[in-house]
Amino acid sequence: MTTSISASTSADTSAVPASAPSADASSLSPHLRALAERLQGLLGEDVVLTDPDPVYTGDHAVPSAPGTSFLLTLPRDVEGVQTVLRLAHETGTTVVPRGAGSGLSGGATPVDGSIVLGLERLTRIREIDVLDEVAVVEAGVITADLSEALAPHGFFYAPDPASARLSSIGGNIATNAGGLHCAKYGVTRESVLGLEVVLADGTLLRTGHRSIKGVTGLDLTQLLIGSEGTLAIVVAATVRIRPLPVARRTVLARFPTVAGAAAGVNAISRSPVRPAACELLDARSLEDIDENTGAGVAAGESAVLLVELDGYGIAEQADDLIVALGGGDPDPSGVEIRVLEDQAEAEHWWELRRSGRGSGAGHFRLGEDVAIPKSRLADAFAVIERIGREHGIRTSAVAHAGDGNLHPSLSLPRPEDNPDPSAPLPPVLHDAADDLVREALALGGTISGEHGIGTAKHSWLDLELSDASRALQRRLKDAFDPQHLLNPGKAL
Numbered sequence: 001m002t003t004s005i006s007a008s009t010s011a012d013t014s015a016v017p018a019s020a021p022s023a024d025a026s027s028l029s030p031h032l033r034a035l036a037e038r039l040q041g042l043l044g045e046d047v048v049l050t051d052p053d054p055v056y057t058g059d060h061a062v063p064s065a066p067g068t069s070f071l072l073t074l075p076r077d078v079e080g081v082q083t084v085l086r087l088a089h090e091t092g093t094t095v096v097p098r099g100a101g102s103g104l105s106g107g108a109t110p111v112d113g114s115i116v117l118g119l120e121r122l123t124r125i126r127e128i129d130v131l132d133e134v135a136v137v138e139a140g141v142i143t144a145d146l147s148e149a150l151a152p153h154g155f156f157y158a159p160d161p162a163s164a165r166l167s168s169i170g171g172n173i174a175t176n177a178g179g180l181h182c183a184k185y186g187v188t189r190e191s192v193l194g195l196e197v198v199l200a201d202g203t204l205l206r207t208g209h210r211s212i213k214g215v216t217g218l219d220l221t222q223l224l225i226g227s228e229g230t231l232a233i234v235v236a237a238t239v240r241i242r243p244l245p246v247a248r249r250t251v252l253a254r255f256p257t258v259a260g261a262a263a264g265v266n267a268i269s270r271s272p273v274r275p276a277a278c279e280l281l282d283a284r285s286l287e288d289i290d291e292n293t294g295a296g297v298a299a300g301e302s303a304v305l306l307v308e309l310d311g312y313g314i315a316e317q318a319d320d321l322i323v324a325l326g327g328g329d330p331d332p333s334g335v336e337i338r339v340l341e342d343q344a345e346a347e348h349w350w351e352l353r354r355s356g357r358g359s360g361a362g363h364f365r366l367g368e369d370v371a372i373p374k375s376r377l378a379d380a381f382a383v384i385e386r387i388g389r390e391h392g393i394r395t396s397a398v399a400h401a402g403d404g405n406l407h408p409s410l411s412l413p414r415p416e417d418n419p420d421p422s423a424p425l426p427p428v429l430h431d432a433a434d435d436l437v438r439e440a441l442a443l444g445g446t447i448s449g450e451h452g453i454g455t456a457k458h459s460w461l462d463l464e465l466s467d468a469s470r471a472l473q474r475r476l477k478d479a480f481d482p483q484h485l486l487n488p489g490k491a492l
Contacts, residue, residue, distance in 0.1 A: 027069040029113060031093070036071055038087060043080050048073050055101065056116055060163075061367075062106030062456055070096070070110040074118045078138075078196070078204065078235045084117055085233065086202030094485050095200075097229035099139065099171025102163040104367065105454030107175060107228045107490050119170050122235060125149050130241075134193065134210060138236045139170025146239075155241040158185035161450070162354050170234045176226030178450030180277040180353070183402025184310075185242070187450065189225045196236035197224060200481040210238055223476070228452055228491035231480040245310035248276070249318055249339060250346035253305040253325045256334040258282045261303040262378035264325050264335075265401045268307075269374070271324035273317055275402055277308040279353050282381060284396030288409070292358030295348075305401065306349055353398070357409065363394075365411040366429045370440035371449030374404035383439045384408050391432040405449035408436060438463065453491045461492075 028036070028050055039048040052072035057064045064070075075081045088095045098108040098118045110116050122138035125146065129135070130153050137146060143164040147156045160179040161167055167177065173195070178187045185191070194208025208214065208221035224231055255261040261280050268278065281289075286298035297304070305325070309317045322337050340346040372380050381397060388395035388410075397408040410432050414423075437447050437460050447453075447460045461470070477484065477492055 027067070028071065029069065031091070032069065032071045032113065032115075035087065035091060035093060035115070039071075039073060039084065042083055042087075043073070043075060047075055047080065052116070056098065056118070057110060059101050059103040059106060059108045059454075061104040062109045062454065064110045065112070068110055068112045070112070070114045070116050072116045072118060074121055076121050078122070078198070081117065081119070081122075081198050081233060081235055082202045082204060084115060085198050085200060088115055088485055089201045089483065092483060092485070094488050095233075096487055097170075097174070097233045099168035099174065100142065100163075100166050102166040103171065103175060103452065103454065104369070105175075105448070105452045105456040107452050107454035107487070108171075109455060111488060117233065119168065119233075119235065122170070126236070128153060128155075128241070130155060132210065133212075133241050134238055135241050136236065136238050137169050139168060139173075139234050141169045143167050143169060143172055150241055151244065154244050156244050157239060158191055158242055159188045169237060169239070173225055173234050173237060174228050175450070175452035178400065178403070178405060180279060180308075180350075180400065182400055182405070182450075183278045184274055184276040189222060191240045192221060192225055192237055193240060194238040195221050195224055195234055197232035197234050199232050200483065200486050205232065208238065212240075226452070228454065229487040230477060230491045231486065233486070245276070246312055247314040248308060248310045249314050250349065251307045251309065251318060251321055251325075252338050252340055252349060253307070254299070254302050254336040255305065256302055258301075258303040258381045259378045260335070261305050262381060262401070264305050265377055266375060267324045268321065268402075271320055273309070273321045273324060275307045275321070276310040277306075278400070278402035279306040280304070280377065280399040280401035281306065281353065282397050284394065285357060285398050285409075288358065288360075288396055289352050289356035293352065293356050295352055295356065297352065306353055308350075357396070357398070360409065360411055363411040363413055364423075364425050364429060365409060366425055366433055368408045368410065368433055368436055369405070369449050369451040370408070370437060370445055370447060371403070371405040372440055372443045372445030374401060376443045376445075377401060377404065377406075379443055380406055380440065380445075383443075384436065387432050387435050387439070391428050391435075393428060393432055395432075400449075403449075404445070406440075410436075434460075455489060458489070458491075 036048050036050050049072040056072055073084050094114040096110050096114045096116050098116055101108050119139040122140040124138045127136040150156050160181050161177040172188045176188050197205050199205055281304045283301045289295055290298045318339055325337055384395050384397050394411045397406050399406045410429050447464050448457050
């Protein structure tokens with residue numbers, strides 16, 4: 001059965017970085033002013049904005065440099081995207097693609113003299129086909145809105161980054177976004193079968209296939225996923241959809257120490273249970289939640305594993321999980337395990353996990369994103385605590401424990417005489433982050449699990465990628481974008 005749907009979605013733009021400068025039409029170069037006139041004639045004045053809202057000057061973490069000038073375009077359709085790129089190619093103008101701007105690595109942050117190509121108006125869900133288990137969606141569709149549209153058909157879209165209510169499908173594809181349910185369903189790339197992209201010269205290219213299987217030619221779809229708009233601009237995608245689970249159940253396990261909780265994750269790995277989500281919150285993260293929400297979930301040095309099971313045989317899964325977790329700590333008597341039968345309580349815990357740590361108001365705060373083999377979680381948490389002691393900073397961390405992706409927070413109180421939220425971070429936080437990234441690599445991990453490279457992690461690329469790998473990637477960039485116009489300075 002195939003259903004065509006038109007869904008209008010919009011990005012929440014309330015969390016623009018506090019230090020983002022305002023764009024000023026008078027600061028546009030003659031080149032950009034001339035481009036604006038040409039594009040307005042082709043696409044309309046409401047599509048080409050010379051004095052855009054400050055929200056477009058950065059993503060949720062990285063603002064553009066003061067004085068950065070850019071031209072904002074918001075095409076209504078794929079043909080409009082092609083028009084922008086053709087003219088950019090003709091005039092040698094750089095283009096910075098932007099989804100909902102919810103990223104955390106600077107991937108959508110403008111560079112001076114660029115066209116910012118916003119895809120937020122490409123919001124059609126073109127097709128839902130429950131027999132083929134696919135949907136065809138445009139890049140601007142908000143992630144959570146797709147699952148809402150699928151629910152009446154008995155299906156859902158598995159990738160669920162914490163920003164699912166804000167982020168767009170195109171942005172998720174650009175960064176290969178993850179989320180809580182990666183433990184069972186994988187990151188974005190596991191749910192994308194094909195792409196519709198516009199190349200740097202305006203050519204429309206379709207990659208991949210609609211069938212579940214397909215091995216014809218080189219896999220350009222997987223190459224483009226996670227490339228952060230440096231090779232092509234994603235305008236639509238054919239994605240896999242999955243039947244809604246017949247049942248879900250949340251199990252909460254509290255361990256006396258974070259090392260015990262990490263051992264619990266290893267115990268799950270040795271069991272037959274495969275959770276849909278498995279999240280670890282250390283003692284300091286629980287304290288952050290209490291400070292931000294008043295939830296009262298912290299208890300000394302204890303850490304929490306929050307596990308979601310789904311599918312058939314839910315009671316048997318829960319029983320097996322309880323047995324596994326009971327043996328996951330050197331002192332099983334110290335482990336408290338509860339099945340959260342009350343759905344409201346379960347949803348409350350998941351909401352605390354997604355957003356309970358808050359923004360760190362009153363502190364200088366640097367959030368990180370690294371991933372390691374999940375068997376090394378205990379080592380990683382020990383490293384984070386050690387880095388905090390050595391640098392004299394406060395550390396906390398939550399983890400997508402089911403796949404080894406950690407989100408440490410590094411913070412220092414702001415001095416009372418300098419409460420300015422736009423003040424630069426103290427160097428000690430950057431030094432601590434550098435130590436953290438290097439230690440993650442030493443544990444067999446990676447510098448970014450799901451947030452992407454953007455500008456924020458660019459300086460660490462050479463720590464992970466060999467010279468041969470970097471050279472090959474630069475040649476691929478040359479092939480896709482010979483003039484290097486697409487998202488310069490990002491990802492690569």
